[in-house]
Amino acid sequence: MSRLDSVIRRLQAQRSCIDHAIALVADRPGPVFEVGLGNGRTYDHLRDRLPGRAIYAFDRQVAAHPDCIPTGQFLVLGDARQTLRATAASGGRAVLLHSDIGTGDAAANAALAVELAPVYAEAVAPGGILISDQPLAGPAFEPLALPEGVAPGRYHLYCRR
Amino acid sequence: MSRLDSVIRRLQAQRSCIDHAIALVADRPGPVFEVGLGNGRTYDHLRDRLPGRAIYAFDRQVAAHPDCIPTGQFLVLGDARQTLRATAASGGRAVLLHSDIGTGDAAANAALAVELAPVYAEAVAPGGILISDQPLAGPAFEPLALPEGVAPGRYHLYCRR
Numbered sequence: 034m035s036r037l038d039s040v041i042r043r044l045q046a047q048r049s050c051i052d053h054a055i056a057l058v059a060d061r062p063g064p065v066f067e068v069g070l071g072n073g074r075t076y077d078h079l080r081d082r083l084p085g086r087a088i089y090a091f092d093r094q095v096a097a098h099p100d101c102i103p104t105g106q107f108l109v110l111g112d113a114r115q116t117l118r119a120t121a122a123s124g125g126r127a128v129l130l131h132s133d134i135g136t137g138d139a140a141a142n143a144a145l146a147v148e149l150a151p152v153y154a155e156a157v158a159p160g161g162i163l164i165s166d167q168p169l170a171g172p173a174f175e176p177l178a179l180p181e182g183v184a185p186g187r188y189h190l191y192c193r194r
Numbered sequence: 195m196s197r198l199d200s201v202i203r204r205l206q207a208q209r210s211c212i213d214h215a216i217a218l219v220a221d222r223p224g225p226v227f228e229v230g231l232g233n234g235r236t237y238d239h240l241r242d243r244l245p246g247r248a249i250y251a252f253d254r255q256v257a258a259h260p261d262c263i264p265t266g267q268f269l270v271l272g273d274a275r276q277t278l279r280a281t282a283a284s285g286g287r288a289v290l291l292h293s294d295i296g297t298g299d300a301a302a303n304a305a306l307a308v309e310l311a312p313v314y315a316e317a318v319a320p321g322g323i324l325i326s327d328q329p330l331a332g333p334a335f336e337p338l339a340l341p342e343g344v345a346p347g348r349y350h351l352y353c354r355r
Binding site: 034035036037038040041044045047048051072073074075077078081082098101137 | 195196197198199201202205206208209212233234235236238239242243259262298
């Protein structure tokens with residue numbers, strides 16, 4: 034598989050998982066947390082599919098397309114290990130959290146996911162959904178079946194117990 | 195359509211056009227020119243689909259993934275307006291040229307395409323195929339039908355007359 038094939042599959046898996054998770058939380062109130070704003074593509078997707086929903090985006094710094102930068106308190110800059118807790122306290126725990134933190138460094142990705150897992154467990158409301166580019170482990174996370182067409186391990190879905 | 199939807203459609207269109215063009219030139223000898231190496235994704239796709247074919251990649255500087263950088267004379271750095279002519283003279287005119295030069299600046303993209311069109315006309319052998327993210331104009335370029343599923347204007351295919 035070429036890198037072009039691979040990125041298409043990854044983005045399709047990401048979209049399928051996000052759309053599936055959005056359907057799962059459709060009838061539940063609460064904010065959405067986007068961890069890793071990056072270029073803003075999935076933030077744009079979330080706000081397109083969830084008009085009127087409070088969506089907080091977290092990153093260390095802004096590198097997003099100018100059209101895809103949240104305004105006011107919905108852009109939260111800093112270390113997510115601190116900022117998520119504060120935002121959950123002030124704005125409510127998330128009904129949906131999308132975590133896209135991966136870089137080219139697989140070992141660093143895995144280490145960061147281990148550090149973030151307990152933070153996500155606090156930041157997401159019980160019954161809320163986590164979508165993650167990295168596997169998450171811990172008693173708080175119940176793995177959910179992936180939507181059709183998404184290969185196991187390509188993306189990850191959990192329900193916060 | 196969200197930016198996530200949009201990038202998936204763009205990459206699918208790119209891959210469909212490249213695969214279609216590869217089939218069109220399967221029985222013709224000659225090198226392949228990749229103009230705009232970028233992150234190396236489409237270069238990786240071309241070499242995956244065309245094992246054994248000479249593939250020259252052109253860019254101003256190298257920003258590709260380390261696994262996707264051509265070696266030796268197949269990496270051509272500099273201004274494509276000069277380097278393409280020299281490579282066509284030394285390595286032969288291309289049977290297939292893929293041009294992916296777009297940035298976020300639509301006016302600059304269009305201006306660069308106007309400058310590159312006559313260079314492409316010289317660099318591609320008669321009967322060769324051009325795949326381009328920008329429209330190309332001029333008597334040398336016969337527009338070809340896009341493969342199924344690619345919306346008009348999303349990507350561009352030409353035969354060098």
